[in-house]
Amino acid sequence: MSRLIEIHHKGSISQFGDSDLPLTIGSTTGAHILLQEAMAVEGYIGDSKGYLFLQPAETSSPIYHNDRHVDASKWIKSGDTTRIGSFLLHYIISGDLVEIHVAEVDDKEVLIPPDSPHPDIEGGNEPLPRASKDINAARRRKKMSLLIIGFFLLLLLATSFVLTARSLEVAISPEPDTVSISGFPPVIKFGTHFLGLQGEYTVRASKAGYQQLAAPVTISGNEANIFAFTLEKLPGRIDFITTPVAGAKIFVDGQNIGATPLRDVQIAAGEHRIRIFREQYLEQGQLVKIEGLGKKQQFDYVLAPAWAVITLSTEPEGASVTIGDREYGQTPVTFELFGGSHEIVLQKQDFSSHVIKLDVEAGTSLSPDTVVLQLSPALIELTSKPSGATVTVDSVYKGSTPLAVEISAKKEHTFALSLPGYKEFRKEIILGPGQAQKLALSLQPEFGIIFLTAEPPEAELYIDGKLHGKAMGRLQLTVREHALEVRAKGYESEILIITPQKSYSRQIDVRLTPVGHMKQSAELEDNKTTGRGQELILLHPVSFQMGSSRGEQGRRSNEYQHKVKINSAFYLGSKEVTNAEFRLFKPDHFSGTVARRTLDNDTQPVVNVSWEDAGRYMNWLSKQDGLNPFYREENGKMVPIKPFTNGYRLPFEAEWAYGARLAGRQEVARYGWQGTFPPRDKSGNYADESARAILPFVIKGYSDTFAVAAPVASFPKNPGGFFDLDGNVSEWCHDYYTPYTPLAGGVKADPTGPESGTHHVVRGASWRDGSITEVRLGYRGYSRKKRDDIGFRIARYAR
Numbered sequence: 001m002s003r004l005i006e007i008h009h010k011g012s013i014s015q016f017g018d019s020d021l022p023l024t025i026g027s028t029t030g031a032h033i034l035l036q037e038a039m040a041v042e043g044y045i046g047d048s049k050g051y052l053f054l055q056p057a058e059t060s061s062p063i064y065h066n067d068r069h070v071d072a073s074k075w076i077k078s079g080d081t082t083r084i085g086s087f088l089l090h091y092i093i094s095g096d097l098v099e100i101h102v103a104e105v106d107d108k109e110v111l112i113p114p115d116s117p118h119p120d121i122e123g124g125n126e127p128l129p130r131a132s133k134d135i136n137a138a139r140r141r142k143k144m145s146l147l148i149i150g151f152f153l154l155l156l157l158a159t160s161f162v163l164t165a166r167s168l169e170v171a172i173s174p175e176p177d178t179v180s181i182s183g184f185p186p187v188i189k190f191g192t193h194f195l196g197l198q199g200e201y202t203v204r205a206s207k208a209g210y211q212q213l214a215a216p217v218t219i220s221g222n223e224a225n226i227f228a229f230t231l232e233k234l235p236g237r238i239d240f241i242t243t244p245v246a247g248a249k250i251f252v253d254g255q256n257i258g259a260t261p262l263r264d265v266q267i268a269a270g271e272h273r274i275r276i277f278r279e280q281y282l283e284q285g286q287l288v289k290i291e292g293l294g295k296k297q298q299f300d301y302v303l304a305p306a307w308a309v310i311t312l313s314t315e316p317e318g319a320s321v322t323i324g325d326r327e328y329g330q331t332p333v334t335f336e337l338f339g340g341s342h343e344i345v346l347q348k349q350d351f352s353s354h355v356i357k358l359d360v361e362a363g364t365s366l367s368p369d370t371v372v373l374q375l376s377p378a379l380i381e382l383t384s385k386p387s388g389a390t391v392t393v394d395s396v397y398k399g400s401t402p403l404a405v406e407i408s409a410k411k412e413h414t415f416a417l418s419l420p421g422y423k424e425f426r427k428e429i430i431l432g433p434g435q436a437q438k439l440a441l442s443l444q445p446e447f448g449i450i451f452l453t454a455e456p457p458e459a460e461l462y463i464d465g466k467l468h469g470k471a472m473g474r475l476q477l478t479v480r481e482h483a484l485e486v487r488a489k490g491y492e493s494e495i496l497i498i499t500p501q502k503s504y505s506r507q508i509d510v511r512l513t514p515v516g517h518m519k520q521s522a523e524l525e526d527n528k529t530t531g532r533g534q535e536l537i538l539l540h541p542v543s544f545q546m547g548s549s550r551g552e553q554g555r556r557s558n559e560y561q562h563k564v565k566i567n568s569a570f571y572l573g574s575k576e577v578t579n580a581e582f583r584l585f586k587p588d589h590f591s592g593t594v595a596r597r598t599l600d601n602d603t604q605p606v607v608n609v610s611w612e613d614a615g616r617y618m619n620w621l622s623k624q625d626g627l628n629p630f631y632r633e634e635n636g637k638m639v640p641i642k643p644f645t646n647g648y649r650l651p652f653e654a655e656w657a658y659g660a661r662l663a664g665r666q667e668v669a670r671y672g673w674q675g676t677f678p679p680r681d682k683s684g685n686y687a688d689e690s691a692r693a694i695l696p697f698v699i700k701g702y703s704d705t706f707a708v709a710a711p712v713a714s715f716p717k718n719p720g721g722f723f724d725l726d727g728n729v730s731e732w733c734h735d736y737y738t739p740y741t742p743l744a745g746g747v748k749a750d751p752t753g754p755e756s757g758t759h760h761v762v763r764g765a766s767w768r769d770g771s772i773t774e775v776r777l778g779y780r781g782y783s784r785k786k787r788d789d790i791g792f793r794i795a796r797y798a799r
Contacts, residue, residue: 002096007033009102022046022266025084026057033102035087042084045076045100048211048232052076052091052098055212058294061085072178073212166219168194168201171228176205176213187219203227209234209293233292235266241300248278248303260301268292274299280338282306282362307336308360311367312344319348319373338362350409350433352376377406378431380415381438388551389419389443400551401441409433419443420480420499420550448500450475452484454510459488471510481561483545486510494747495543495563528571530648531625532581534794536571537663537721539655543747544662546654548778552670553677554771558739559778563747564654572651572659573794575712575723576605576731577617585620586613592788594708595694603711605729605791611760611784612638614650614732614792621794622647630796640734640752644797650734651795653761653780654751656725660764661777663720669777672718672726677772678702684727685710687770699770708767709789725764726777729791733761737782759784766790 005023007014016023016032023032026041035042042060046053055073056063064083065074078093083105092099168187172179181187183201187194196219205213210231217227240262242248248260252272257265260276269292276284281303291297312321314331321328321335322345328335331346339362346354351373358366382391384401391398391405393413398405407413409432417425422443431437452461454471461471462485468475471486477500484496491512500506528536547561580602583589591599591607599607609617615638619629630647631638640649651659661668673683678699687698691707704727706714713723725731735753737760753761762781765774766789773779783790 003098004096005098005100007100007102009034018047022055025089033089033100035084035102038085038087046073051214052093053212054082072206072208075212075214165195165197166221166225168196168217168219169226170194170203170217171226172203172205172213173228173230174207174210176207176210176231178207179203179205181217203229205229205231207231209295233269234294235268236290236292237294237296238265238267238290239263239296239298240265241298242276242278242303243300245278245281245303248276248281248301251275251277276301276303278303280306304363306362307338308362309365310335310337310358310360311365312346312356313370314346314348314354315370315372316348316351319346319351319354319371321346346371346373348373350376375409376433378409378434379436380405380407380429380431381436382415382417382441383439384417384419384425384441384443386419386422386443389417389422389425389441392416392418407431409435415439417441417443421445421447421478422480446479446502447476448479448502449505450477450484450498450500451505451507452510453508454486454488455512456488456491459486459491459510459512461486481550484508486512488512490515493543494565495545496747497545497561497563530621530794532584532621534577534581535574536794536796537574537659538569538571538798539566539658539663539720540569541565541567542658542662544658545668546657548670548776552776552778554773554776554779556773556779558780560739564751565747565749566654566658567750569798570651570655571794571796571798572655572722574717574721576729576791576793578602578712579604579606582606582609582617585617594788597694597708599709599788601711604709605712605724607709607729607788607791608786609732609791610786611650611732612636613786618648618650618794627796646797646799648794648796650732650792652750652752653733653735653763655795656731656733656763657777659720659722660718660725663718663722665719671775672777677775679775682715684715684765684775685724685767686727686765686775687768691767695768695770697770699775702770706767710767726775727765727769728767729789730762730764730766730769730781730787732790732792733763734795735761737761737780762790 003018005016007016014032020032022044024041025031025033025035025043025045027035027038028040031041039057039060041057043054043056043063046055053073053075054065054070056071061084063070066080067083076091078091080091082089086105088103088105090101090103092101168181169192170179170181181194181196181201181203183196183199185197187196187201198219198221201217201219203213203215203217210233213229213231215229219225240250240260242260246260250257250260250262252267252274254273267290269290271287271289274286274288282305284301288299311334312331317331319331321331321333323337323342337360339360342358342360344356344358346356352375354371354373356368356371358368360366381404382401387401389401391401391403393405393407393415401417407429410430412428412430415427415429422445425441425443429437451474452472454461459471461468463477464483479500479502481497481499484498485493487493492515494510494512496508496510498506498508527538530536543563543565545561546564548555548559549561579589579591579600589606591604593599615631619631622629627647628645630640630645630649632641671677671679673679679686679702681703682705685704685706686702687695688702688704689698690703690705692698694707709729712728715724715727717723718725736757738754738757759782762783765779768789769775
C-alpha cells in the first residue's frame with residue numbers, strides 16, 4: 001500500500017506517506033500534527049493491516065472521538081472527528097488519499113437568545129397552559145396500554161431470540177482490557193459466552209500496549225461458534241547510541257535503519273540481530289530482545305578502534321617508513337595502522353632496505369625491536385685470464401670468474417682467485433656503500449714435471465685431446481688435472497687422469513693391451529630377451545671418463561672425474577622393470593599412491609622395492625631362464641656369488657653410466673636431451689608443472705604431462721636404445737655407495753664398488769627431481785631404504 005496523508009492546518013498542507021507512520025500529535029518539536037498549547041505528545045495515528053487508528057498517549061488531555069471520550073485505540077473512518085482540547089481533527093478518506101483537517105474551537109463564545117419571546121409564550125411572560133385532569137388520565141391509560149403491548153412484544157421477541165440464537169465463544173490472548181461484538185441484531189452476553197442470531201459480526205478488543213483488534217466473525221447454524229484471537233504487541237520505541245563517536249550505521253536484521261544517534265525507532269517485539277558499522281572501527285553484532293508494548297528501550301554501544309598504534313625505531317635514525325604506496329614519516333615514528341598483515345619497508349640513503357612483517361591486532365600497541373640498518377653492499381666485478389678461476393671472499397666460496405660479488409661496505413675483505421695450474425691471486429679491498437669496482441686479472445701459470453714411457457714404442461700421446469707426439473720423454477704441464485691418452489694401432493687406448501705437482505716430478509709407465517677381446521665381444525648377439533620378453537641390449541667393452549668436471553654446473557663433490565675400463569661385454573635392460581613383470585615374482589606387491597595418484601598400474605615401473613627384493617627378483621628370473629643365480633641370501637642379505645655368474649643382476653654403476661652417458665654417442669653426455677638446462681617439453685619425466693600441486697619444487701615452465709611415474713618407454717629412447725635412464729624413476733645399482741677418491745694416475749678396470757657398506761648407489765633422476773644437479777646424468781644418489789621413486793632394470797654378463 002502507498003497512501004498520501006495530507007495535514008490541512010492554518011492554510012498550509014503537510015504531506016506524509018506510509019513510511020512516516022505512526023504520526024505524532026502534540027506540541028513537541030517534530031510532531032507531525034502540531035497543536036499549540038497542547039501536551040508534548042497527545043496521541044498517535046498508526047496503521048494496522050492497512051487501516052488507520054487513533055491511539056491516545058499514556059499521559060494526554062481528554063480525547064473525544066466522534067464525541068465519545070476514548071482512553072484506548074479507535075479505528076478511523078472517513079467523516080470521523082477527534083476533539084483534543086480546543087482543536088478538532090476531521091478525517092476525509094478517499095481511496096489512497098487521507099485528508100486530516102485541523103481546526104480550532106472557541107469554547108469561550110457567549111451565546112445570546114433571540115430578542116423576541118418564544119412563540120409558545122403569549123403575552124410575553126404568561127405561564128404555559130396546564131392540561132386538565134381528564135386529559136392527563138386519558139394520557140396515562142394510553143401510555144399504560146402502550147407499555148403492556150411493548151412488554152408483550154419484547155417478550156415475544158425475547159422468546160423468538162432464545163429459540164433461534166446460537167452460542168458464540170471468543171477467546172483472546174492475552175486477556176484484553178475491553179471486548180465488544182458489534183453487528184445486527186446485537187448479541188447478548190451470558191457469562192463468558194455470547195448469544196446471537198446467525199449473521200456477520202465484528203469482534204473488537206483493546207489492551208494497553210497491544211494493537212487494537214477488529215476481526216470479523218460469522219455466527220452459523222453449527223453448535224460450535226468458537227473463535228480465538230491473539231493481540232499483537234505494539235512495537236518498542238528504541239534508542240541507539242554509540243560512543244565515543246556517532247555516525248555508526250545500524251542494521252536491524254540486515255536492513256539499514258539509519259546512523260546514530262537514533263531515537264524512538266519503532267521495532268517489532270521479539271529477537272532481532274543488530275549490526276553496528278562505522279569506518280575505522282571494528283564491526284559489532286548483537287542479538288537483542290525488543291519488549292514491544294510501546295515501551296522505551298535504549299541500547300548503548302562502545303565502538304572499538306580498528307587500528308593499532310605502531311612505534312618504530314631504527315639505528316641509525318631517519319629511515320623513511322613506507323607501507324604500500326603510503327609514507328608514514330621517518331624513524332623514530334608513531335602512527336596508526338589497521339589490523340591485519342602488513343609489510344613495512346624501511347629505507348635510508350647508503351643503507352640496505354629492511355622489511356618488517358607485522359601481524360597487527362586492532363586496539364593494541366606494538367613497538368618492535370629497534371632495527372639495525374645495514375650499509376648498502378658494494379659490488380666487485382671480477383674477470384680473469386684464463387676464466388673459470390675459483391673466487392673466495394674472506395675464505396668463503398663465491399663462484400667462478402667472470403663473477404660479480406657483493407661485499408659489505410666500509411670493511412676490509414680478502415679476495416682470493418685460484419685456478420688449477422696457476423698461482424693463487426690475493427687482494428684486500430675496501431669499498432664504500434653502493435660503490436662498484438671492476439677488477440681484471442691475468443693469472444700466472446705454475447708447472448710440474450711428468451716423465452712418461454709407453455709400450456709399444458710407436459705409441460702416440462694426446463694431452464687433453466690434442467696430439468703431443470711420441471708417448472715418451474719429459475712433459476712440463478700446468479699443475480692442474482690433465483687427461484693423457486696413449487694410442488697405438490692394434491691396441492686399446494689408455495687414458496690417464498693426472499695432476500702434476502710443482503714440488504716434485506712423477507714417472508709414469510704405460511703398457512697398452514692388444515685389441516683381441518674386442519673382436520671376440522663383437523661376435524656376441526647384439527640384442528636378446530629374457531624368457532618374459534624383456535629386451536636386453538648388448539654393450540661392448542670400453543674405456544671412458546666417469547664423474548663430472550669441476551666446472552660443470554650443478555656438480556657435487558662425490559662426482560670425482562676418473563677413468564674406468566669395462567673389459568667384459570654385458571647386457572642391460574632397455575626398460576625399467578614394470579609392476580606387471582615384478583608381480584609375476586611377487587603377486588601381492590603394491591607400489592602405492594602419491595596424493596591420490598597411483599603408482600601401481602601394470603605398465604608403470606615397479607617402486608617401493610628394496611635393494612634386497614630387487615636381487616631376489618633377479619635370482620627368480622635367472623632360474624626361469626636356466627641361468628645360474630648371481631646372488632645368494634645370507635641372513636636376509638643378498639650377496640654376489642664369486643666368481644661372478646652369468647645370471648641376471650643389478651647393473652654395476654659403471655655399466656649404468658656407460659648405457660646412460662656414452663652408449664651410441666661419440667662423447668660422454670651431460671643430459672639425457674640435446675642442449676642445456678632446462679629441458680625441452682616432453683624430454684623425460686621430471687618434476688614438471690603438472691606436479692606443482694604435490695611437489696615443493698618443479699622445473700618452471702616445463703611440461704611432460706605426468707605428475708608421478710609414467711608408463712615405461714613413454715619418452716624417446718636415448719642413442720644407445722635405452723628408455724628412461726634419465727627420468728621417470730631413479731634406479732638401484734649393484735654397488736655399495738662410497739664417494740669417489742682420486743686414482744694415482746691409473747685406470748679402474750671393471751669396477752664393482754666396495755665390498756661392504758650401508759647404502760647402495762642410486763642413479764638417474766626421477767619424477768620427483770627438477771634441479772640442475774639431479775637431472776644431470778652424472779648425478780650420484782644413494783639409499784638403504786625403498787622409496788616411491790626408486791625402481792630398477794636388468795643386467796647380466798654376456799658370457
